[in-house]
Amino acid sequence: MKPILWITCKLPEEIVEPLKSWADVREWPTVEVNMPHEKLEEIIQEADILWTIMDNRVSRELLQTAKNLKLICNLAVGYNNIDVEAAKELGIAVTNTPGVLTETTADLAFTLMLITARRIIEAADEVRNGDWTYWGVNHLAGRDVHGATLGIIGMGRIGEALAQRAKGFNMEVLYHNRRRKPQAEEAYGFSYRELDALLQESDYVVVLTPMTPETKGLIGKRELQLMKNTSILINVARGGIVQEDALYDALKNGEIWAAGTDVFVQEPVSTSHPLLTLKNFVALPHIGSATLRTRKEMMEMNIESMHDYLEGNPIRHRVV
Ligand code: GLV
Ligand code: GLV
Numbered sequence: 001m002k003p004i005l006w007i008t009c010k011l012p013e014e015i016v017e018p019l020k021s022w023a024d025v026r027e028w029p030t031v032e033v034n035m036p037h038e039k040l041e042e043i044i045q046e047a048d049i050l051w052t053i054m055d056n057r058v059s060r061e062l063l064q065t066a067k068n069l070k071l072i073c074n075l076a077v078g079y080n081n082i083d084v085e086a087a088k089e090l091g092i093a094v095t096n097t098p099g100v101l102t103e104t105t106a107d108l109a110f111t112l113m114l115i116t117a118r119r120i121i122e123a124a125d126e127v128r129n130g131d132w133t134y135w136g137v138n139h140l141a142g143r144d145v146h147g148a149t150l151g152i153i154g155m156g157r158i159g160e161a162l163a164q165r166a167k168g169f170n171m172e173v174l175y176h177n178r179r180r181k182p183q184a185e186e187a188y189g190f191s192y193r194e195l196d197a198l199l200q201e202s203d204y205v206v207v208l209t210p211m212t213p214e215t216k217g218l219i220g221k222r223e224l225q226l227m228k229n230t231s232i233l234i235n236v237a238r239g240g241i242v243q244e245d246a247l248y249d250a251l252k253n254g255e256i257w258a259a260g261t262d263v264f265v266q267e268p269v270s271t272s273h274p275l276l277t278l279k280n281f282v283a284l285p286h287i288g289s290a291t292l293r294t295r296k297e298m299m300e301m302n303i304e305s306m307h308d309y310l311e312g313n314p315i316r317h318r319v320v
Helices: 013-021 037-043 060-064 084-089 102-117 120-128 157-168 182-188 195-201 221-226 244-252 292-311
Strands: 004-007 024-027 049-052 071-074 093-095 149-153 172-176 204-207 232-235 258-261 281-283
Touching: 013 024, 013 292, 049 292, 060 084, 071 292, 084 093, 093 292, 102 120, 102 157, 102 204, 102 232, 102 258, 102 281, 149 157, 149 195, 157 172, 157 182, 172 195, 195 221, 221 244, 244 258
Parallel strands: 004 024, 004 049, 049 071, 071 093, 149 172, 149 204, 204 232, 232 258, 258 281
Antiparallel strands: none
16 A cells, blocks of 8 residues: 655645655645645544645644554755654654755855845835836935944854855855854854844844744844844745834834845734735745755755655655
């Protein structure tokens, strides 16, 4: 009997079709709507392999209801949507997609810095809405990225790739990380800072840490107040790392100059979210790794893990 592979989102036909030679493939049918949690509760009971996306909340309680589940492949580098400790205890392997999305996500982080600093969304909307009626000396004037100080919180692979880009813009690069990286400091001239010092000194603060109990709510009222009132906060990691209500207050009160984020506590974000009323806030719909090539490589990486499992080999890209 072929193992049951449940795919919780709609993936391209050319990816899914070949899997049918070895798996009993069952898939969520629509692109426009993600699988609701009730459906996940139902299908986890029959799956041998579960192919998940960040949107799926795979809790301990949910895992305990699984009868045959042996492998979860998460189509993301982050895996805070899965209780990996519980998976480990239950003997369920979990894999992710590190590496292949590093450069693509760093591109997006740098893009978000640029579009937030230069007010690109406001500017483009002005043209489209027919509001481009004059040239004003400080109209839509933003802030320079080149030559500014970049502070990276979470110096993993993506952080290093972002720092390389910053070098090309003559930026000074500061970083804060659980672990210091003397080699990168030496090789590229990055400087380590304690979190408070990084917040005080940086013109751009980019959040790139994984979401863990330690980083949840890491950037709140106190941290935002430490930042310069000319500075810009960028979050391309996970929504809950920056406290959204504190960010709203800081942007509204001019404690920081602007913010750009690719991630929210609740995704998709509601159009009535207070942050979306602010002109100095740029929102993107979690597209950090969204290029055609990178998404294909992420899917292929998950499939490698499945093949390893199937053939009884050590499972590559395993988190637990
Ligand atoms: C995206 O957010 C990922 O973790 O891959
Ligand atoms: C993710 O790949 C990271 O290490 O930043």
